Amino acid sequence: MANEHPMNDPRNIWQNQTTEAFKMSADELRSKAQRRRRKSRFEAVYSMILGFILFVAFARMFAGVQEIVPRIGWGLLSLWCIYFVYQAYKWFWTDGVASDATLNTTLQAYRRALENRRDYLLHIGRRAGLAFCFLGVAMVTAPALVKAVDDPRLLLNVAPIFVLLAIWLAIFLPTRKRNQRKLQQEIEELRRFERENFDSLAAGAN
Amino acid sequence: MADDYLGCEPIPGGDVSQDSLYEQAADTYGSALERLARAYELDPEVRRDLLQDIHLHLWHSFAYFDQRCSLRTWVYRVAHNVATGHVIRQSRLRNRLVSIEAIETLPGSEQIESAASQSEALERLSTLIQRLKPLDRQIIVSYLEGMDANSVSEITGLSPANVAMKIHRIKNILRRWFDEGGRHGQ
Numbered sequence: 001m002a003n004e005h006p007m008n009d010p011r012n013i014w015q016n017q018t019t020e021a022f023k024m025s026a027d028e029l030r031s032k033a034q035r036r037r038r039k040s041r042f043e044a045v046y047s048m049i050l051g052f053i054l055f056v057a058f059a060r061m062f063a064g065v066q067e068i069v070p071r072i073g074w075g076l077l078s079l080w081c082i083y084f085v086y087q088a089y090k091w092f093w094t095d096g097v098a099s100d101a102t103l104n105t106t107l108q109a110y111r112r113a114l115e116n117r118r119d120y121l122l123h124i125g126r127r128a129g130l131a132f133c134f135l136g137v138a139m140v141t142a143p144a145l146v147k148a149v150d151d152p153r154l155l156l157n158v159a160p161i162f163v164l165l166a167i168w169l170a171i172f173l174p175t176r177k178r179n180q181r182k183l184q185q186e187i188e189e190l191r192r193f194e195r196e197n198f199d200s201l202a203a204g205a206n
Numbered sequence: 207m208a209d210d211y212l213g214c215e216p217i218p219g220g221d222v223s224q225d226s227l228y229e230q231a232a233d234t235y236g237s238a239l240e241r242l243a244r245a246y247e248l249d250p251e252v253r254r255d256l257l258q259d260i261h262l263h264l265w266h267s268f269a270y271f272d273q274r275c276s277l278r279t280w281v282y283r284v285a286h287n288v289a290t291g292h293v294i295r296q297s298r299l300r301n302r303l304v305s306i307e308a309i310e311t312l313p314g315s316e317q318i319e320s321a322a323s324q325s326e327a328l329e330r331l332s333t334l335i336q337r338l339k340p341l342d343r344q345i346i347v348s349y350l351e352g353m354d355a356n357s358v359s360e361i362t363g364l365s366p367a368n369v370a371m372k373i374h375r376i377k378n379i380l381r382r383w384f385d386e387g388g389r390h391g392q
Contacts, residue, residue, distance in 0.1 A: 010380045013327045014350035019240040022257055023232040026225045029265045032258065105363025106344055109287040113294050190341070193364060 047088035055081035073139025080132035087127065111190040118183040121176060227268040227277070232261065235281050238351055242282075245335045245347045246289040256292050263288045275360065282348070282361045290340040306342045306375045309334070327384070334383060345372045 024032070055078050062074035125131065141158070148154035232239075239260055247253040267284050275283075293303075331350075335343055341362065348358040355373060359366040 019237040106286045107363035
């Protein structure tokens with residue numbers, strides 16, 4: 001039957017699709033692995049240099065400003081840059097992206113990948129040191145905003161930034177929450193699978 | 207020499223056994239890996255990158271292959287796990303994926319007319335697979351590759367009973383998508 005109507009036999013269709021017999025030589029593999037490592041190192045160096053440049057710029061502002069509140073703000077921003085450099089080193093230089101591909105079954109690996117993704121989204125603010133950044137920016141801009149109370153026209157200058165920030169937050173926060181909820185649902189589903197498996201295997205053993 | 211992988215110590219034997227294991231795996235399962243990549247990525251350019259990634263991970267992994275499972279199980283685990291990582295990184299796409307159970311309960315409008323050619327039928331099959339969540343995708347791909355429930359269970363970690371139930375559902379869906387379409391076309 002499968003031979004008479006091969007288009008009705010999905011296994012036949014699947015297994016008979018054309019392939020190119022793709023294979024990489026040992027040299028190709030080694031060179032690709034080295035290229036990947038080099039790229040990762042380059043990204044690390046690039047991010048670290050960027051962090052240092054910003055650090056120097058903010059530190060100069062810190063040294064030049066006399067008012068205490070903006071000064072602390074620039075200081076916080078400089079610290080944030082150092083933290084950024086550290087994170088760049090940690091994530092890019094040390095190749096922290098290795099996939100745990102072999103030692104686990106695909107069910108375990110899939111759940112772990114989802115959990116990593118969930119944790120990444122959950123702690124993205126902390127990992128990026130956004131608290132330092134926002135606090136620094138707030139302290140730098142606060143005196144200007146206080147002055148604007150006397151002259152409200154000054155507020156118009158910064159209004160577009162705040163409007164954009166509000167729009168971004170209005171989109172980002174619900175989207176992030178929805179994504180996290182979906183991830184969590186899927187993780188729960190996989191855990192249920194694992195429990196069922198454990199139960200059925202235990203029943204089989206008895 | 208492979209880089210440190212998962213913090214595991216490489217198995218003594220060095221590059222030779224790693225290279226020869228990779229050679230053996232690529233020769234035996236090369237075509238299956240290409241088909242597997244097709245199940246995870248439709249865009250040919252991105253698919254080629256994914257396939258290279260799978261081969262690279264495989265080669266890396268063989269430095270730690272301790273023969274606790276068969277070569278086939280190892281190869282499929284690595285390949286599926288790398289491909290699953292690829293799907294997870296595409297979060298916008300991932301949010302639209304559904305389970306086998308969800309596809310099984312879709313109304314009749316999902317049934318498609320007969321495929322005019324082999325390539326159209328393959329396109330249809332790929333479309334169906336691309337809609338599935340990674341774990342279900344692994345099961346359907348393994349089924350299409352001709353594996354039995356025990357082999358799929360060894361790769362995925364699901365119990366054989368669970369796998370058998372899923373395969374039963376997959377067969378129902380495929381019958382609906384292909385047999386009925388075929389009959390309408392005759």
